[in-house]
Amino acid sequence: MADQEVDWTSHAESRIHEAGLKKSGPRGRVIESLAGRDCAATALEIDAELEGVGRATVYRAIEQLEELGLVQKVDLGGSAFGYEKVDPSGHHHHHIVCDDCGKVEPFEDEALEEAIHDIHRKGFKLEKHEVTLHGQCQDCR
Amino acid sequence: MADQEVDWTSHAESRIHEAGLKKSGPRGRVIESLAGRDCAATALEIDAELEGVGRATVYRAIEQLEELGLVQKVDLGGSAFGYEKVDPSGHHHHHIVCDDCGKVEPFEDEALEEAIHDIHRKGFKLEKHEVTLHGQCQDCR
DNA sequence: CGACAAAGTGAGAATGAGTCTCATTTACTA
DNA sequence: TAGTAAATGAGACTCATTCTCACTTTGTCG
Numbered sequence: 001m002a003d004q005e006v007d008w009t010s011h012a013e014s015r016i017h018e019a020g021l022k023k024s025g026p027r028g029r030v031i032e033s034l035a036g037r038d039c040a041a042t043a044l045e046i047d048a049e050l051e052g053v054g055r056a057t058v059y060r061a062i063e064q065l066e067e068l069g070l071v072q073k074v075d076l077g078g079s080a081f082g083y084e085k086v087d088p089s090g091h092h093h094h095h096i097v098c099d100d101c102g103k104v105e106p107f108e109d110e111a112l113e114e115a116i117h118d119i120h121r122k123g124f125k126l127e128k129h130e131v132t133l134h135g136q137c138q139d140c141r
Numbered sequence: 142m143a144d145q146e147v148d149w150t151s152h153a154e155s156r157i158h159e160a161g162l163k164k165s166g167p168r169g170r171v172i173e174s175l176a177g178r179d180c181a182a183t184a185l186e187i188d189a190e191l192e193g194v195g196r197a198t199v200y201r202a203i204e205q206l207e208e209l210g211l212v213q214k215v216d217l218g219g220s221a222f223g224y225e226k227v228d229p230s231g232h233h234h235h236h237i238v239c240d241d242c243g244k245v246e247p248f249e250d251e252a253l254e255e256a257i258h259d260i261h262r263k264g265f266k267l268e269k270h271e272v273t274l275h276g277q278c279q280d281c282r
Numbered sequence: 283c284g285a286c287a288a289a290g291t292g293a294g295a296a297t298g299a300g301t302c303t304c305a306t307t308t309a310c311t312a
Numbered sequence: 313t314a315g316t317a318a319a320t321g322a323g324a325c326t327c328a329t330t331c332t333c334a335c336t337t338t339g340t341c342g
Contacts, residue, residue: 020318021318021319022308022309022310022317022318022319023308023309023310024308024309024318024319024320025308026319026320026321027319027320042299043299043300044298044299044300052321053320053321054320054321054322054323055299055300055301055321055322055323056300056301056302056303056320056321056322056323057319057320057321059300059301060319060320075216075218075273077216077271079298079299079328079329080298080299080300081299081300096262096265096267098265099268105262105265107260107262109256109260111256111259112253112256112257112260114256115250115252115253115255115256116253116272116274118252119248119250119253119274121237121246121248121274123278123279124237124239124246124274124276124277124278124279125276125277125282126237126274126275126276127240127275127276127277128274128275128276129272129273129274129275130272130273130274130275131257131270131271131272132216132270132271132272133257133260133262133265133267133269133270133271134267134268134269134270134271135265135266135267135268135269136265136266136268137264137265138264138265141266161289162289162290163288163289163290163337163338163339164337164338164339165289165290165291165337165338166337167290167291167292168290168291183328184328184329185327185328185329193292194291194292195291195292195293195294196292196293196294196328196329196330197291197292197293197294197329197330197331197332198290198291198292200328200329200330201290201291220299220300220327220328221327221328221329222328222329
């Protein structure tokens with residue numbers, strides 16, 4: 001396990017505690033599962049990985065983590081949403097999805113972030129944004 | 142019905158014909174419904190609007206139109222996808238979604254398009270992109 | 283003009299993701 | 313240690329989407 005994962009895990013546990021929530025084994029396992037991934041996973045993938053943890057618990061844990069800003073929901077273009085840990089530093093990335101095989105890769109782009117930051121829309125208070133690029137990966141070409 | 146809608150409708154019908162597909166009333170009604178909208182609608186909204194047209198037919202028609210590049214699928218953050226006609230001129234927009242009431246508004250931004258156009262990713266052949274901004278609309282603040 | 287094959291169709295069953303309920307268990311705190 | 317609020321797992325449920333299938337329409341070829 002890399003340092004960053006340890007950081008995110010303990011950061012998440014602290015924030016959970018600060019929010020007045022109790023410690024729990026099943027939720028801890030969901031947090032671990034998210035910590036060990038570089039990019040988005042679906043709720044059902046996590047559920048399948050964690051034997052003995054109920055589906056409802058996985059969804060509940062993800063929801064709580066999302067409310068605390070520890071996890072973000074990302075649309076991968078398919079039928080299910082993906083969820084991934086949010087870097088405490090505020091650093092974030094977007095996604096490239098291969099429309100043939102479904103593979104997802106993270107990417108970052110400074111110019112893109114700036115362009116989005118410069119968008120102002122009358123009456124709308126922007127809170128977050130999501131960019132998904134679609135195409136074909138090397139393997140599928 | 143505005144000129145642009147007429148154009149898109151007949152353009153769509155021609156492309157359907159070119160693709161070797163047969164003429165049909167129900168699919169024609171789905172095309173009309175899409176033509177009459179400025180922004181995305183869900184498949185079930187279209188289905189509900191068109192009495193006498195089966196759900197399967199609505200989904201099939203949308204799928205065919207999507208394959209022909211006449212319609213694009215957009216993620217509105219909710220549980221269902223939206224579908225909207227693609228302007229034959231290549232002109233396109235993205236979406237701002239109010240996370241409280243679910244309202245969707247289109248927006249365009251030249252700088253954003255350029256930033257996306259400049260992204261090159263080794264091994265990936267980019268085909269399309271999707272940008273969704275989230276926040277709160279005037280009514281919900 | 284038929285007649286036939288391919289495309290199209292609607293009803294409803296099936297699937298898949300996500301949500302809800304509820305009886306039971308667990309973690310904190312007084 | 314008792315009380316209570318949070319947490320849990322099983323499974324029922326909802327909603328969007330896909331699939332199946334028997335039947336109808338379209339277009340073309342003889």
